[in-house]
Every structure is written in structure tokens, then in C-alpha cells.
Amino acid sequence: MFYPRTSLFSPFPVMTDMASPLPVLSASNLIKTYKLADGREVRAVDDVSLTVQAGDVLGLVGESGCGKSTLGRCLLKLMDVSSGQIVFEGRDITHMREATLRPLRQRMQMVFQDSYASLNPRRRVGALLAEPLKVHRQADGQRRSSIAITHRLEELMDLVALSRDALERYPHEFSGGQRQRINIARALALSPRLIVADEPVSALDVSVQAQIVNLFADLREQLGLTYLFIAHDLAVVRQISTRVAVMYLGGIVETGQTDVVLCQPAHPYTRALMQAVPRPIVGGAKPPSLKGDIPSPMKRQAGCRFHTRCPVAQPYCAANVPVLQRLDDGRDVACHFPVA
Template identity: 70%
Template sequence: MTLPVTPLLAIRDLHKTYRLAHGESLKAVDGVSLSVMPGEMLGLVGESGCGKSTLGRCMLRLTDVSSGQILFEGRDITTMGERSLRPLRPRMQMVFQDSNASLNPRRRIGDLLAEPLRVHRDADGHRRSATVIADRLHELMNLVGLPPAALDRYAHEFSGGQRQRINIARALALSPRLIVADEPVSALDVSVQAQIVNLFADLQAQLGLTYVFVAHDLAVVRQISDRVAVMYLGAVVELGETDSVLHHPAHPYTAALTAAIPRPVVGGDRAIPLRGDVPSPISRPDGCRFHTRCPHARDRCRSEEPRLRPIRPGHEAACHFPLLSE
């Protein structure tokens, strides 16, 4: 896949720290640097609590960051106020994990989808007429595979998969360039997951969308992503093209995750068991943040934190002793 040189979204040394009681701090995002190219689908994966959802919210400035830089379309949005961010909001949207909680149960679907079209002006700065809004709502229903009659119904009248289609339609309403999808299929049945994943892929091909697809299921990410970023305890520990990362993982944590895919093991006999629990982000281990669970850990791993470095073309890993393969 050939991508343009200039990223649509670039984050540099991003940190998000929550201040807790008794002077403690929780580092949800700990020095992440990533670029997302136009038309790309970047998969962001890791266990629950690794910081991937927080990172996704930070990318869109739905959550303020503690330090670092966020560039969207070449503009620094890191410290922009809401008035300055407002013109950019239509171009960057989010699809949330809980399809039910994301929809107001007291309002019809048509009203929910029409709201952003009423709040934001069109490209020429004009308010949209009722006719223009009605036409757009029918377009959105067609895009996500729902009948126009759905516009007159309420959220509770739909299945989980249908509600997620409605959430996707709402994210598409203002023709965004970037969509961050925060575990959008994790609460759905497996067969419905496949339908929604295929919908994301079809929309990308049809509309030229750029995605950050947050997930904990590598099987889903393998199906849909161009590149994968693997997070652990708030940091990216491996980054590269999907086939390279999942078929030839360089970080022991990624190798352990691929072993959990419920199908023939990716990576063959190099898969390792993932033992123990994720340490608390309030008291992260010194050195490599994965060394407490890594069967390959050595003295250096316990004292020196590894940084992302090239393993092979287009593939980086934060490991002192990366797993190498032919």
C-alpha cells in the first residue's frame, strides 16, 4: 500500500497523567509517538487498561493531554480552545464502544443524526435546509445498510449491531476525514462483528476514510488494518505493517498476544504464554515495562527502559532482545 508522505494525524511524545488521591499519579499514556497517514487504517491493540482508549480520545482532543503534541492536518491542536477546535470537529469523529449508551433513548434516530448537521454549518458557512438534511439522512442510512424507516424509530428498537451502524452513520454525517473507532465490535456477537468490520472496510474504500481502530482482538485487527501499534502500560511497544507484526512479532508481548488468537497460531513455534497480570500503571516497573511477565527478561531489562527502534523495514519494537525470524 503506497501512502502519502504527510500524515493526517501525528502525535509526538504524548503523555496523559491522571492525578489521584494521596499524591499518586496514573500514567494512562506514557510518551507515545505515532503518525496516521491519509487513507490508512491503523490498528491500536493491547490488553484492557493499557491506555489505548485514552490515547484515542486524546487524538481527537476529547480528553486534554498532560504534555506532548497533536497535529491534525498539519495544525497543532494540542492546546487549542474549544472555539478554535470547533471548525475541525466535523473532520474528526469517534465511534464509541457502547452502542446503546451512545444514543439518547428519548430521541428518534433521525433527530440524533440530524443534530450535527444542524449544529455545524456546511463548507460554505451556511445553515443546511430541512430538505438538505433529509436527503443526507437517507444517504447515511444507505451507507450503513439500514432502511430509511429506521429514522423514525428509537434506539431500543434495534439490535446491538444495528445500533452500531447508527453510531457509524452519525460519525459519517459531516463527512469526516478521520474516525477513531474505540472497540466498536467488542460487545457484539462474532457473526455481527464480521458484518461491522466489513462495513468499516467498505466505507474506507468508498469514502477514502482514515481510521484508528482500537481493539483488544488481534483477529479483528489482522482482518482490517494496514498497520498495527501494540500498547502495553501506556506505551507503544511494537509498531509496523500488520503482516510483519502479526506473522513475525519482535516483542515478546506481541508474540504472546498472537498466541491467543483463536485459530492456527500466528508466528508458529515462537508463540509464548502470557503469564501474570498487567502491573498497576500507578507503580510501573522500572526498566522494561513488560519484564515482570517476560520469559526472556535479563538484568538489562530490569534496569533500562527500551525505546522503539527499527527491527526490519517498516517495523519497530521496544525490546532489548527482540525475537528475530527469517
Template identity: 55%
Template sequence: MSAQETGDDVLLRVRGLRVHYPGRGGLLGRGGAPVRAVDGVDLDVRRGTTLGLVGESGCGKSTLGRAVLRLTEPTAGQVVFDGTDVLALGREPLRRLRRRVQMVFQDPMASLDPRQSVEGLLTEPMAAHGIGGGGGAGRAARSARVRELLDLVGLPASAAAKYPHEFSGGQRQRLGIARAIAVEPDLVVADEPVSALDVSVQAQVVNLLSELQQRLGLTYVVIAHDLAVVRHVSDTIGVMYLGTVVERAPSDALYEQPLHPYTIALMSAIPVPDPAVEDRRERILLPGDLPSPAAPPSGCRFHTRCPFVQPTRCGDEVPALRELAPGRAVACHWAEEVRDGRITASQVAHDPTAVAAAR
């Protein structure tokens, strides 16, 4: 498939992606229902933009990010990166492709080899992909690139001689980002890049990602469970629930008027800076826990927890992800009625502790 066929400005296109794991059951732990971690996802990521993926833990967003890079092998579907069918690639073509698609992991300490210096950590991917050439000249070129990378992520050149344990959590995540961009990728998948960091440091790392995108022309997929985090870095947001995308919209439009009941509930739990408004506003509670991806509910997967649930369609008819406005798609049978206020939430609260428990 050519770039023209996928759309010149679409760098990553995902269609019908599924990642199912064998279920466990019976005497030998075999034969159970498959775990549908990702169950039919469609996504487009345009060049130079950021797609944010949000949802509760266990919704499949991290598995989706890993499947795009084939760090986890998909069960079915299609992943097209810049006109190349990623799932059809053999081992060596896939290795070459990964120079253009890199990942930033949630836990920077776990993703950085504690036995390597920062210089070793940053030159290793360059050497693996033949960047800088061989011999002494190649090593000198890679060392110069290390200094450049450290400057890009806001660390001093002296950091090159240190080891990961000598840095704070925020600094280690900066090193993880430097390692990801060392090979000059086009696409970076950032899996919960700030969730392991102090709140005071999160904004710094999010701002760094935005600055690098502007300077280097990067395209991002940013995975997070916090809508407030992805708001400031994403052009488009996809909201996931139990292995599927239930809403996809431009960032500003999503925050101005969420349309899927699950998105509305998530948005209602985000604190408002104004204390007077915060005390008065209604928060939507989600009863129960996230259902098992091995046994998703029939019909709409969200209907067992949905405060807008209706007696017809919700429990027995799977809603399609349909476009309600240009760039806005929602998987809800009653999205128009919810939007227009003809159906209202039946479970609301003013208790912040109850909202925290519901999340």
C-alpha cells in the same frame, strides 16, 4: 506546522503524548503517584489507511484515542492533524476541527440519545456544523442526507422514524457509525467498535468499516483488545502495554512474525482453525496481572511478566522503540535474539483454559 513539514501523506502525527491523572494518597486522597495512562506515545497515521491499536484492558489505548480528539486533555506532547497543532487550538477552532475528526464509541446504546429518533440523531451533528444550511431547504437537505447515510450503513430508510431501543446491538453500532460519518470527516477513531457485539455480528461491522473506507476515503484509528479483529481492517498495528507502544508494524508482517515478547504472547493465544495444529502448538502464559500505571515497573515495563526476560538490562534499562526493519519498530532490548531463536520462552503451555486465564 504545515502539511509539508509533517509529510503530505501523514494525516495524524502524535509525538511524546502523555496523559497523566493525579494520584490519590494521604488523608485527603491527594499527593499519590500520578497514574500514567499514556506515557510517551509516537504515532503516524497516513491518509486513507487504518492504524489498529491493541492491548489488554488498562493499557491506555482508549485514553490515547480520546486524547487525540481532546475529549481527554493530554498532559504533554504534540498532536498534529493535517498540519494543525490540535493541542494549541482554542474552543471554537477545536469545535470546527471536530467536524473532520469523529469517534465511534464502544457501547452504541450509551452513545445514542434514547429520546431522539434516528433522524434527529443524524441531523443533530449536521445542524451543529452548519451542514445543509438553514430554513426549510436546509432541513430538507439534511433529511435527504439521513436517507443516504442509512443506505451507506445498510439500514432501510424507514429506520429514520425509529428510536435506538428498537434496533439490535449491531444495528445500533451501524447508527453510531452513520452519526460519525454524517459530517463527512477525514479521520474516524473507532474505540472498541465490535467488542460489545455478538461474534456473529462483529465481522459484519468490521466489513462495513472497510467498505466505507473504500467508498469515502476515510482514515481510521481502530482500538481493540483482540488482535484477530484488527487484523482484517488495519494496514499498520501498534501494540500497547502499560501506556506505551511496544511494537509497531505493518499488519501482515506483525502476524507473520511478531517480534516483541508481549506481541508474541498475544499472538500465541489466538486460536488456530486447524484442530490438529491447535492441539500441538505452544501457548505462552503471562503470569500475574497488569501492573498499576501509577507504579510501573522499572526498566522495561513488561519485564515482570515477560517469558523471555534476561538477568541484565530488562529490570533497570528502559528499551527504546527502535526500528529493526523498514516500518517495524520494537521496544525490546533482546528483539534480535528473540527473533533468531537465540532466546526462547520459559513459560509455555498446551492448556487452552490456562491461556484464556492468562489473557
């Protein structure tokens, strides 16, 4: 049993003295529209702007269909955006050709939810992890030698706390938690700066989930990584993130420092989300604060995207779209009547 160390505000040192003041990643006014077979359009990401500073962990939370995964994929250029701009380490990558983008890809990696589906079942772990090291050349344009690759694979196993003989085994021989460690090792292979993790712990049991959350935190401290951590579990996001952005129906409704946003939510949706999480405390059950389901993103509605379910909505909200505005505590909130 561990004796957890706690500090009241952030469990991580706030990194202000980074060498480069440039954000690792910034996006402005991103829109991603999917075309349906019947000609209709769905705006999965609707005018999203965000900035991820070096050393930050930006937690992206929201319910299914809110666009958080689409946003994550757009930011890494795994899919094209319909409009807007994405800047990675100072370079506009929005319309960059794949060949130009490829060297930058080493510095941005992704970890997925399904640890099994993301590993080729017919290849040994060693071969899976060596793949990115073979595909990408070193900074000097040379290919890596097989000795260098072997050495790096052993380093990676140490980083994610797997034994080195794991390299000789196949993905199915591992438990879900161990497989997620392999996925993390693969993402780390090329020493990236930014990792986008899409629900990396939601398929894991609680006790194993805690191991992987700790691993993400350790690696960040050890390697100076920056994360975009996409998850629906608010407690997990609160544990790992320095900043959070709450999404609803394609848009960010509230964003700021983790403790500011999640401990004193200003947006009624953030507040409702926090209230809805079942806690392991007997007698803590509350009547549900939101009625109904999330409206279909297919039907775009006028006014605030949350007004149909909002417990404090006014007639004004049905007609006027709220924009993100900065409050005194540094958070941004898109609500006409934020909770003070």
C-alpha cells in the same frame, strides 16, 4: 454464503498516491497523567508517538488498562494531554481553544463500544443523526436547510445499509449490530476524514461482528476514510488494519505493517498476545506463555515495562528502558532482545 477474496498480504490497496503527503494525524511524545484522589499519579499514556497516514487503518491493540482508549480520546482532544504534541491535518491542535477547534471537529469523529449508551434513548434516529448537521455550519458558513438535512439522512442510511424508515424509530427498536450502524452513520454525517473507533465490534456476536468489520472496510474504500481502530481482538485488528501499534502499560512496544508485526512478532509481548488467542482449531491449545497479570499502572517500575512478565527478560532489562528502534523490515520495536 460468500466466497471471500483473498490476497496474501493486504486486503486493501495501499494508497501511496494521495493528494496530500501530510499525515492525517500525528502525535509526538504524548503523556497523559491522571491524578488520583490520594495524590498519587498514574501515567495512562507514557511517551507515545504515532503517525496515521491518509487512507491508513492504524489498529491499536493491547489489554485492558494499557492506555489505548485514553490515547484515542487524547488524540481527538476529548481530553487534554499532560504533555506532547498532536497535529491534525498539519495544524497543531494540542492547546487549541475549543472555539477554534470546533470546525476541525467535523473532520474527526468517534465510534464507541457501547452502541446503546451512545444513543439518546428518547430521540428518534433521524433526530440523532440530524444533530451534528444542525450544530455544524457548511464550509461557506451557512446553516444547512432542512431539505439538505433530510437528503443527507437518507444518504447516510444507504451508506450503512439500513432502511430509510429506521429514521423514524427509536434506538431500542434495533439490534446491537443495527445500533452500531446508526452510530457509524452519525460519525459519517459531516463527511469526516478520520474516524477513531474504540472497540466498535467487541460487544457484538461473531456473525454480526463480521458484518460491521466489512462495513468499516467498505466505507473506507468508498469514502477514502482513515481510521484509528482501537480493539483488543487481534484477529479483528488484523482483518481491518493496514498498520498496527501494540500497547503495554501506556507505551507502544511494537508498531509497523500489520502482516509484519502480527505474522512475525519481534517483541515478546506481541508474540505472547498472538499465542494466547484461542483459535477454533481442536488440539491447538498451548500452555500459557505469560504468567501473572498485568502489573498495576500505579506502580511505575524501572527498566522495560514488560520485563516482569517477559519470558526472555535478562537482568539488563530491569534497569534499562528500551526505546522504539527501526528494524530492517520497517517496523519499530521497543525491546533490547527482539526476536529476529
